């Protein structure tokens with residue numbers, strides 16, 4: 552089937568790009584600063600993105616390509632669009648913390664259609680196609696059926712948006728009191744996959760960009776979970792928004 556052939560090709564490309572991350576020579580010379588608190592880009596973010604762009608567009612030559620490290624981001628509207636974060640968890644990558652992922656979303660006519668999130672350190676490949684379930688290394692995954700009171704809550708600190716930092720920690724404190732504990736991994740894409748795989752019950756972050764969640768949010772939904780903005784609305788693939796992903800029991 553056409554779409555599964557694409558999935559195989561996309562996962563092959565993503566796995567090959569994972570090797571670039573694993574083999575990286577992470578010296579100070581490869582790091583540049585971007586706008587916002589502690590916001591960095593490395594030569595490897597750029598290298599992985601360039602590789603993804605070239606190879607993904609060979610599969611779908613007419614597709615729009617939106618990659619985090621581009622200067623200007625194309626709009627996601629009609630037709631196919633790849634929405635890509637070459638390294639989600641760049642600070643972790645710089646620190647050699649082994650908690651980073653390549654995230655590739657594919658939208659069709661403005662709707663999330665396919666998602667691939669790969670953690671090369673653990674060789675964990677999370678995948679989903681709209682309406683066809685979610686998988687980890689080819690095995691079906693499902694969100695947990697634990698209530699929040701018996702759950703683990705993941706959160707992102709919205710690190711690049713100072714005005715949201717305090718509220719993020721206040722919300723985390725609130726969830727901490729209602730759940731077993733909280734975690735902060737440093738990769739929103741992997742946090743979403745952790746909810747999808749039933750390793751955590753809820754993830755929230757008060758501002759993320761489409762490349763952070765395009766793939767992971769579909770993986771959560773296909774694993775039986777629910778993803779909305781903090782206000783309960785639909786996520787946008789064209790602008791930053793807040794994200795709350797749950798196992799559907801909240």
Ligand code: IPD
Pocket residue numbers: 636638639640641642707708709710711736737738739740756758759763
């Ligand atoms: C970041 C990570 C982090 C989240 C930030 C993201 P980056 O992505 O997902 O966990 O808290 O909001 O921007 O910058 O490492 O690609």
Ligand code: CA
Pocket residue numbers: 636638639640739762763
């Ligand atoms: Ca990211």
Ligand code: CA
Pocket residue numbers: 596619636637638639640641
């Ligand atoms: Ca990134």
